[in-house]
Amino acid sequence: MDRRTSPEPVAAPTRPAHPLAGLLREVSPTQWLIDGVVGAVFALLSFASMNVIGSASGLATVATVILMVAALMLSRVSPPIALAVAWPGALWQMGTGQPPMPANLAIFVVLFATAAYGSRLVFWLGCASAFVGAVAIAVYLVVLPLVWTGTGPSVFEYAFTVVAAFLAALFALMLSWTLGALTRSILRARETRRAQRAAEVRAAEEEERGRIARDMHDVVAHSLAVVIAQADGARYAAAADPDAATAALGTISQTARAALADVRLLLTQLRHQQGEGPQPSLADLEGLYQQVRAAGVDLRVDVDPAPTGSPPAAVQLAVYRILQEALTNALRHGDGGPVDVGLAWMPERVDLHVRNGVAAEPRATEPAGHGLIGMRERAQLVGGVLDAGAEHGAWVVRAVLPIRAGGEAAERIDG
Known part of the structure; x- marks a missing residue:
């Protein structure tokens, strides 16, 4: 006899994760549109300001502006990529000897984004970038010009100028990063409050379900006890006293209908949390006593x-x-x-x-x-x-x- 085995089911191939999945944040279409408009306006203002202040408009300057605009537009959706784009732009600007320009304002936005939206690693990379950037600014704007000219103030004045430039740059850069850190704290506090409210809602739901379970048990157990007592009494009295059996059946019917109504009410509360419905009160005790007395x-x-x-x-x-x-x-x-x-x-x-x-x-x-x-x-x-x-x-x-x-x-x- 030939033994044929069906081939083992082949698991559906899993789609490989996108290589940039861990670097991109979820951004709404509206935020994409806002970032695109802000980036376009920033690019126009950057090129226009260069013509106004008489800056060079060669390919080197155009490349710097493009990199800074790209870093600005990426700062919200991907702080690590924005930081990775801003640093080459700054190094390219210093390597080609370009002076400071309005497009450099994008660096402050990038530092803000690294602190506000970046991961823990990106958060601290932004902080380190502020210190390293301050050193680079002091060297590029103060140290190198003095070295190239070969003349300058005294050693004390020279050191004071370098330290002052470093502190001024550090203050500006760290201010942006600190504002981002404060925004990060606000966002996390908001998420914590949202999670706390959700936990409170779940706890309230569990408490309500426990209350309904207790009500369900009370209703069903009591009603079944009355029904069983009445049924036993009717069975023994059926031959000797048919009227007693008929009365017992009436009590069983009435008790079962009341229990069914209570169970339906409880099930309605399970489906619709806002449907409280009437709860038993002291006025209902007499009916409870009558049910027990009717059971003998x-x-x-x-x-x-x-x-x-x-x-x-x-x-x-x-x-x-x-x-x-x-x-x-x-x-x-x-x-x-x-x-x-x-x-x-x-x-x-x-x-x-x-x-x-x-x-x-x-x-x-x-x-x-x-x-x-x-x-x-x-x-x-x-x-x-x-x-x-x-x-x-x-x-x-x-x-x-x-x-x-x-x-x-x-x-x-x-x-």
């Missing part, structure tokens, strides 16, 4: 003292979600006995407790953001504390949530 639980609620005024929305939501989770645990793990709920609305805090008999102790090692851990996170989000544990054969959940700014949550939860 003997629920006893004691509110003393009652809230005066309207507590903050965050505290109302925390109270609702903690009670929802605690009652869900009572349905799932309780012994079928009575469940006691207590709320005490103090001026600066609200004390909450839920007590029920225990058939199976709730698992305290559920994933973060769910179960008992989720209730603790609910309390912590509003600056409160929560504790849950077995007490005298019952399972008790206690929470202390501050209401007013400056209100302190209890350092410990009294049993």
